[in-house]
Amino acid sequence: MPETLVEFKKVNKKYGHIHALRDVSVSLNKGEFVSVFGPNGAGKSTFLKLLCTMTPPTSGQILYENTPLNKLQDSFRSRFGVISHQPFLYSELTALENLRFYAKLYDVQNIDERIKVLLDKVELYKRRNDKVRGYSRGMLQRLSITRALLHDPEIVVLDEPYTGLDTHASDILTRILMELFDDHKTIVMVTHNMKQGYDAASRLAIIKGGKLVFNEQKANISVQEFDERYIEAVSR
Amino acid sequence: MKYLGSISAIVSKDVLHELKSREIVVSMLLFSVLTVVVFSFIFEPGSQFKNEVVGGILWMSFVFAGILGLNKSMMSEVTGGNFSALLLAPVDRSAIFFGKAISNFLFIAMVEIFTIPLFMVLYNVNIFAYGAMPVVIFFLGTYGFAILGTLFSIISVNTRTREVMLPLLLLPIIVPVILSSVQALNIYILGHDPADAVKWMQLLAGFDAIFTVVVFAVFDFIVED
Numbered sequence: 001m002p003e004t005l006v007e008f009k010k011v012n013k014k015y016g017h018i019h020a021l022r023d024v025s026v027s028l029n030k031g032e033f034v035s036v037f038g039p040n041g042a043g044k045s046t047f048l049k050l051l052c053t054m055t056p057p058t059s060g061q062i063l064y065e066n067t068p069l070n071k072l073q074d075s076f077r078s079r080f081g082v083i084s085h086q087p088f089l090y091s092e093l094t095a096l097e098n099l100r101f102y103a104k105l106y107d108v109q110n111i112d113e114r115i116k117v118l119l120d121k122v123e124l125y126k127r128r129n130d131k132v133r134g135y136s137r138g139m140l141q142r143l144s145i146t147r148a149l150l151h152d153p154e155i156v157v158l159d160e161p162y163t164g165l166d167t168h169a170s171d172i173l174t175r176i177l178m179e180l181f182d183d184h185k186t187i188v189m190v191t192h193n194m195k196q197g198y199d200a201a202s203r204l205a206i207i208k209g210g211k212l213v214f215n216e217q218k219a220n221i222s223v224q225e226f227d228e229r230y231i232e233a234v235s236r
Numbered sequence: 237m238k239y240l241g242s243i244s245a246i247v248s249k250d251v252l253h254e255l256k257s258r259e260i261v262v263s264m265l266l267f268s269v270l271t272v273v274v275f276s277f278i279f280e281p282g283s284q285f286k287n288e289v290v291g292g293i294l295w296m297s298f299v300f301a302g303i304l305g306l307n308k309s310m311m312s313e314v315t316g317g318n319f320s321a322l323l324l325a326p327v328d329r330s331a332i333f334f335g336k337a338i339s340n341f342l343f344i345a346m347v348e349i350f351t352i353p354l355f356m357v358l359y360n361v362n363i364f365a366y367g368a369m370p371v372v373i374f375f376l377g378t379y380g381f382a383i384l385g386t387l388f389s390i391i392s393v394n395t396r397t398r399e400v401m402l403p404l405l406l407l408p409i410i411v412p413v414i415l416s417s418v419q420a421l422n423i424y425i426l427g428h429d430p431a432d433a434v435k436w437m438q439l440l441a442g443f444d445a446i447f448t449v450v451v452f453a454v455f456d457f458i459v460e461d
Contacts, residue, residue, distance in 0.1 A: 092257040105245055
């Protein structure tokens with residue numbers, strides 16, 4: 001029986017008169033890799049924001065290991081590592097200064113050692129003293145991965161992480177995601193890239209018009225069938 | 237301890253960012269100095285009337301330079317989604333607010349340290365003739381401005397018209413702080429009994445305390461969406 005980590009119960013999210021998410025009920029199990037697909041404006045990013053406690057639901061309930069969101073301490077957020085299409089980095093600071101700042105916020109122990117290990121992994125250790133302003137898109141995203149993994153999060157949330165990446169950066173990201181998955185981390189990734197999303201995932205989901213219209217284990221559906229289901233779901 | 241550590245991390249990061257970019261203090265200082273210099277040409281040398289209004293001119297230069305700096309300070313957080321990253325951090329969100337407010341306070345204080353001596357020379361007034369108490373006025377006034385300014389800069393930074401929105405939101409609310417600061421400072425400029433300034437400073441401290449408590453209470457709700 002898989003261990004439920006996060007559970008959405010009839011979750012709705014409204015921004016003013018815009019209904020971004022409608023009656024979403026879904027469970028996220030420990031060690032799963034969930035790829036979430038959907039057209040632009042479907043509510044995927046809102047789903048991620050709700051998941052990582054950035055914003056509360058308008059109605060419904062989100063339970064984290066059976067504890068509702070409003071009962072959780074601020075320290076709970078350290079269980080999430082977020083990689084977005086935005087780097088979350090200060091352009092005038094060096095890679096090292098950026099990472100040290102986030103490490104202090106997340107109360108990371110042995111900061112410099114941890115930073116070295118992660119920067120080596122993304123092949124940026126030699127550029128650690130360069131200002132982030134001079135980094136390419138791919139380097140920014142690799143540094144962003146380091147920032148998100150500094151505190152060894154249990155749940156890794158990715159919002160279109162492959163956007164604008166070159167092949168090298170894309171390969172590094174895929175390799176790191178696979179390592180995290182092997183390490184039994186829970187991963188939720190929103191992506192437009194069907195192939196990368198399908199290949200990496202253990203579960204597939206489609207959100208359209210704020211509704212979760214598809215949610216299935218990858219083992220139960222082939223890539224062709226999923227392609228067909230996606231086209232059917234978004235063109236409906 | 238974690239709370240203070242988070243504030244200290246944010247302040248250290250902001251100071252380091254400013255030392256490297258020199259975006260905020262330099263632009264604020266230029267604006268502030270320019271305001272003080274331009275207004276100094278208005279008055280006849282030896283005019284008695286000038287002493288009654290120059291305190292207001294000095295605070296106006298700080299307020300408008302401060303608005304410029306607040307916009308820039310928050311822009312560095314919004315660019316690249318950094319403010320979202322702060323909200324995702326496992327720290328009390330009010331610590332994020334106070335970290336930013338203290339950074340803004342330090343930047344405005346830097347501008348004041350350079351502008352006040354120039355002001356005293358150009359307008360031929362000695363604010364410190366009766367001692368160092370005006371330092372308390374500048375401290376309290378700048379603190380109130382930094383607290384409210386930081387709050388409204390966070391609210392306005394995501395709007396398309398942020399440069400207009402910040403003064404529109406901030407200036408009506410900040411009136412009690414500016415008024416108390418100008419009145420207290422005028423007592424020292426005009427050479428009146430310094431004891432009269434105490435009631436204005438008490439009022440200023442009262443507003444600062446109220447604004448601090450209110451911001452502490454509402455900040456979580458403001459950044460939720």
